[in-house]
Amino acid sequence: MKKLQYHILILLLLCICTVGHSQGTDQRNRVASTIIADGLAQLPANNVETFNQVMEEMAQTGADGIKSLVGLFGPTSKGANASYEYAVNGVVDYVTRPDKANLRAGVKEGLVQALRSSKDQVLQAFLITQIQKLATAADVAVFEAYLNDGYLQPFAMSALATTPGIDQYLIGWLPKSDLPKQTLAHLITTRQLVSPTLEPMLLSWIPGADSQTLNEIYKALVINGSTKAAKVLGKQAKSVGYQYEPTHVADAYMQLLTRLASNDSKWVGKAAKQLVKQQRPAIRCAALELLLKTSGSKATSEVLKALKDKDVQYRNTALAMAEESAGNGIFKAVYNQIDRLSVPAQIDVVRWLGNNRQQNFVEIVLKKMMSSNDELSNASIHAASQIGGPQALQGLMALLGGQKAGQALLALKSFKGSIQAEALKSLGNSNASVQAQALKLIAERRMYQAYDEVLRLTASQNAVVKTAAYEALGSISDYQHFEPLCEMLERADAATAPHLQKAALYALHLQSSADQFAAIQKRLAKTTRPQLYYPMLAQAGNQQAIRRLVVEFHFQKPSMADEAFNSLLKIDNESVIDVLEQIASTTATRKDQALKRALTLTKRSSLNGMERYLLYRRALEMNPSVSVVNSYLSALGSIHELPALTLAAQYLDKKENAYQAATVVKTIIAKNKALQGGETIKTWLNKAKDIFSAKTEDADAGYAIDEIKGLLGKWQSDGFMHEVVDGKCKGKASVGSGDTFENVDLYVDWRTKGKGMLYLRSMPEVVLDGTTGARFVHAADNKLVAVEQNAKPGEWNTLHVRLVNDRLLIESNGRVVAENVIIKNTPSRLPIKTVGQIFFMGGEEEMQIRDLMIHKLPSTPVFTLSKEEKEEGYEVLFDGRSLDKWEGNLINYVPVDGNIYVSAKYGAGGNLYSKKKYSDFIYRFEFSFVKPGVNNGIGIRTKHGVDAAYDGMEIQVLDHDDPIYKGLHDYQQHGAVYGIIVPKHVKFGPLGTWNVEEIRAIGDRITVTVNGEVILDGNIREACQGHNVAPDGGKVNPYTVDKKNHPGLFNKDGYISFCGHGEGVKFRNVRILDLSKNKKTSKSRTRRR
Template identity: 25%
Template sequence: MKKIILSFILAGALFAPAIAQTDQQRTTPTRIADLLAKTPADDSAQLIYNAKEVAALGTDGLVEMVKQLNQGGDKSRLHYAISGFSFYATQEGREEWRSMATTGYGKSLSQLTDPVDQQFIITQLEMVGKNDAIPYLQGLLRNDRLVDAVSRSLAIIGSPEALQTIHSAMGAAAGASRLAHVKALGYAAYQPAAPAIRQLLSSNPTDSVLQKAGYYALAAIGDPASESLLAAAARKEGFRFTNNGATAAYLQWLGKQPEGNTTTKKLSGLLVSLQQPEQLATRIAVLELLTKKYPAGAQQVLLNALKDKNIAYRQAALRFAKPGITAANSSAWLKSFPSLAPAAKAELVNALADKGIASAASPALQLLQSKDAAIRSSVMNAAVKLAPNKALPVLGKLLQTADATEANAIRNALLLADGKAAVETATSAMATASPAGKAAIISILGERAVSAQVPTVLPLLNNESAELKEAAATALPKMVVEDQLPQLFPLLAAKATGNELARRQDIVTSALKGIADPNQQASQLLAAYRSAGAEQQSNYYRVMAAIGTPSLLEELSGGFDKASPTAQQAMIQAMANWKEGAALETLFNLSKKELSPALMNAVIGSFTRQLSNSKVADESKYSMIRELMPKATSVPMQAGLLRALGNIPTYPSLYYTAEFLDNASLKNAAASSVMNIALANNQLKGERVHALLEKSMGTISGDESEYLKAAVRKHMATLPKEDDIVKPFVLPETEKQEGFKVLFDGSNLDEWIGNKTAYVVEDGKLAVYPKKGGDGNLFTKDQYSDFIYRFEFRLTPGANNGVGIRAPLEGDAAYEGMEVQILDNDAEIYRNLQPYQYHGSVYGVMTAKKGHLKPIGEWNEEEISLIGNKIKVTLNGTVILEGDLEEASASGTLDHRDHPGLKRKAGHIGFLGHGDILYFRNIRIKDLSVKEDPSSKKKKKKKKK
């Protein structure tokens, strides 16, 4: 099968797929199959190329492609191809494509059997159609299954003619069809339909579904004549938002009305009437509508809303008002301040502060003095924003009596202020602050990194108040600096344990990291460590791991033998967290010592944690893990090591891990790691690798395993089974004696000409990578007439190629010469092939037998014998095609096309790419062409004169 070469520039890059020459003679099913093989597109360049391929099919070809939806199965490739074409058909300058798409989709609608497929095509018509789509859609307006999609599509097309089509159909419609028409006409706000919709609602008062759709349609249309009907329906619902949508529709209708006193009065009157608690949502909606439609005249309404007792209504009013509040009109808002309730005052002040209204500072400070803590807290941020110099002293004083809630509000407000002023306020209040106030002050000092206050905060680590201890422990790592280390190291000498010790270690670590030079960090830490008592030294281990220099690791490991078992355990735990995995080899060396089972397990656990961050070479990691494995006495430890092997993608790691596939306790971990190793390195291949992967997939279980299995199956489809070491192909002795010649031995393309960009030598194979570029096909440099041609090939899913024989270098080899198919003809995308397109067929001329290809990923052996007009194709030992080319085409070819190449007596042999990845190897030929022996020529005698 052939592909069209299409060169184009997209995003500044040239896209030129390495595929065969243009062939407009291909059958439509062939061209469709080839197109579907390239979907979904990998990139935008392929996407536009695919769209052009669809366009080249023409209207009838597009209909044929759409009709393939009838065949069931996986339709995703068809969906990608069709929707991609629809997208490009709507782009500027593509009117011809758009018209073709409309006609093609329209004609195919009546030929589809599944309503779901019809709906999909209707959505495509919705994208590409104009008035030219109406004839194809209007006949479906009474189809209950499709009417909703059809009506919606016509409404989206939106031309007067399309909308009139829906309107005309609505009159005689009923049930689902009528409902769909009403919705569509409402969506399009089609004014002429309003009287008919009102009549429908009046005639069908008990049809609640129709009533709801009708209300919304009339609201969207906004016809003044619909007011009485919609108002009455909303009134019947008590102007509440209910399931029938009457109230919402009435408000929408009001929003559609032109600005003016009449509408304003209606909205204002409605707002006044809505006083019941259950009408709150409607009242807020009316207020918003009034504000949006009449922002200038709504200010007084919003001001009045601030006096409302309902907090949700007041806050909504401020939310609607805020966009329109300015310094120029703020006086009206401030004027209302005295008459408001305290909560409403606070809400107003916050709204004004958010708008930066400086004149709101005085009311904010007034509320900051409120006796109500909730009111005070609610305006603290506003007061600090508007009048920090006056607000901060007040906040400092409030810290004396603040509970936890108010103290947290003060903290947040002070953090909004200038750093220096906030710190001064906080530190000045420290002595007299309440416990909650002190905790808030400490938090501020931490957030502002006030190192000068460390002496004040540090003692609080020993305070009896859990609140203050926690505040100090959280703040100090942000406050300490390196100069304070002499005062901080004693923290590690205290008798703290667990989380309390960890917090102290974090404080010391933070101060050490303030030193720029890591060696200086280590030097200071080592001095303190060595001067500490033996019982306190273990408190330093975690800090040493965080600093993580080699000298600290050496110090720790050097003292391991003399340490107590408890200290040894702590050392090992610290090494687990050592910076950048640098303790890996140290832990491995510890494993060589005579350790108790508990310590050995600790070493292995810490070693496993260090593996992922260690920069040690994979080969060394593998060797260490293998040596450690027998020392791991528990299944969790062994499983952890096996999982670590899964991150070392080498042959030794793979093979060793696989030894545990038969271990009942470890087989799941081993199987997972075997698969991860193989997936991480596509150079791991061969029969043994395939076998191990198959065994692993049969072993692993669990919910997550299916994802891993799917990835492995996909990987195996492209994984060769031959051994990793590839030697150049050498002719078997029998073939040497028969006169065969090697054309490709896996090392070079010296015997070939043409596209050596997409056709490349790789691991002893001739690999075809179309996206590498190049132009055209790959041909033998010599020409052949009669021959026996042998080769091996390995397909990828859906792959398509061909062997050109007696072919010229120019033109379409399948017609100017002949083409023997190479094709994964069992792929779903090729289910509509003609028999003469099967693998091994002489394209368009003779049909090969199916069923003799090996599974995808395995190598196939093929022989093509061509002597005169006699051709025979043998696949994997089975003759799949044999016959006489002249006899086969005597009454015309199978594809009813002209094949002038059938008359050629000699030509090149070539691989004819169609944009798919596949592989060839061990290519050789026996040349049977009759060549005249020069020595047999008789010399012409000169005539005697």
């Protein structure tokens, strides 16, 4: 008996183990429903890698997981399933990849099961479209089941139309189907089903059919019909005059004839002869194609006959089909008849010969070039260029001296084949007109080999030829010609110098900027006319070329300075912007011109918005003309940041610029919500409104006023204030705001030749270095990589700083220098200050600041212990401002508005751990779900870097009533000791509701209280009968609720952690009572329970 009992016990344990395995867990011990829920929480994914990982995990869950995913759909009439549709579609598309074929069967089976169990037609339709992507011949029955459903039938038919390997099955099924004939015919066409049995069936459906059904039947007959069907369609097409009508029978008839032409050519040819007599051009041309295809040896005579037709479309149809139907001999046949054709037909033939590159018949083309009919002559000239060859080339070259020189030159530019020899020969022609045209041709076709001959003609006595030769040099010169060209340039007169400059430029243009400059530099070293080389320096355009032009500008006589300046204006390199602004600041007569070019280069440069702002501001400070100021203000409107707004506002009181400034002010404020508050900016916006109001005749001004009124209607009371307009500091002197601040957003411009410091809350936090820019004082501690900021000693920089709680953002010259870094006091052993002043201190060199704009952000709510908790000895672990009592993932856990917010923005990952270890304790906090389906947890008595649910304990924090958790195991719901003790189910309020929780851990007893109700109170050792791991050492533990091993369950102590699985939950008022300090207290508290 004992032996029998023993065997029964073993069998029971094996059954339990089997159940555990059947749940299908992944490497992280997650069951299918959990994998699906975790995946949904990460969608839409932030990147492709995350998306693929989620899709892989979901697909791996197989039929059970996919069915559970579809089970999350609510009634489609409520339209709340977009996220689930996105997930299902993503998984299906993912497994259609060639390398994921092994996952398709499971995914498809889950979809099929879900389809069959669903009663929601819209959802069923969606599922059919997904199954369709994965369907094989074995899935026909799945779709057939829905063919008699009026709503689902189109979806099922669409699936049958694309499922591979079922053609023969469908051919046999069609005659027996009682579905509408229109639907069945459409399936035949869509599927391209072909069988002799289908034609009689389709023909039998015609009598009594409506126009829509006939249209589908006719299309199906196109691919299945014989001459029998063609006779029926032909009769019907004739009855409607071969015109367009709802059944499209004429088109179907022509398509069927085209298909039959290869096998029933005699019958189709006879039909085509009748059709070419019709009036409708499209029918005539289509019929002619059929006639030519089926005429055999008579095709030539049919082509020649067609060429006598008055319809140009008909003639060209014949020519297009000529070679295919009549063979190569058709060209000679047409050639022999060309003179008997009308002029329009001759034009068609000439173009046809050209398009077909018929060199054997080039003589007739050359003959027709001499026609008195311009259209025929021009068509022949073009055809000759297409045909190519020596005869055509000679004929075209011969035209260069006559009335058709322009058309001949155009044809020769695109001539098929080499023309160099003939072009060079033409240079020796005694006719100057021929020489001039030949030079143009040589230039157009870049005939580098003609350089020497062209150079010879620069000495021609004929002015036209001489000019054409000089112009041609600019298109055929090469690097080897640079030096000789420069020698000529040095001796050139005013008429030829520009041409030689162009030639020298072209000789260099394929060389690198450095090589170009090196060649130019050699010439500059020995020339007495450096201005000749300024355009070449502009083309080189590198830093060396810019510097040389600057030298030439400053140290040459005025006329040469003008040329140097003009060349600087032509440089297409943003490096010249500084040079142009420098010239503008020192030379009043060139100010506007320099600044206009600088603006053009700046707008299309790679510079960011703040870098452009600094350049625009520097330019505007030079007081250029009204039009230039307005151009810069207009450009400023594309920078939707506070510094640009502050600058534009300075022009609201300047009459000539006020309207443009008002437009920019309105635009920037409208585009940046952060600027829609506070009295300073409101004043600027009201000024802009007044300016627009004065433009009563301007409709755009009226629209602007309406937009401003809309902005003012939702204006916020707090915003940026102008704290300091201008200030200076050096040594121990400081400049800043006299107010004190906690959380703050600020913008400021600064400059120094040395180093200064920005103090936030009266603590040094940002170094301001005139050489390298701004940097976080504690950059090294945070392992921050240095960021290039385009800073220069003594030049203005713009700085944006945002400090909230203990987190700091620094942007310098539009570039992020530090983000989400944690501030420190100096020395670091001192706690960080919660409030203090904002000020700047200079160093040995003076530091200037301007336009310090500060937005005093709301203070952070601070949590303090109640009197009772103070007396009991509780310790605050998070007061709302700082995570200084925590370690680990301080990147994704961020203090926001007095709460710990779990964010995915910064992407570091990992858990947050208390700095201290705890054994027995009472842990209290509040939490709020701000996104649906949030999954977090409180790890207790855990180690760093492990899964607290198994190597410690995890008390679930889960929005467990969200639809994505349908089918969730009870040991996974909120408040559970994960996998060990099941809690009472908690019903949470709507998103954003704050909930109060307490976790008591005293020895082996864990108690969880939520919103005043005890939802879990149990002994972990008793819950698993002392077996936190399987006695046999296996992976399946029959003693735990989740059938998993929990090796860390009985840890004596450990860290408290927040175990995040995604963003969207907030925590606040976190405090703890460490009971391990006083065991007596611990026991008494246990007894009171």
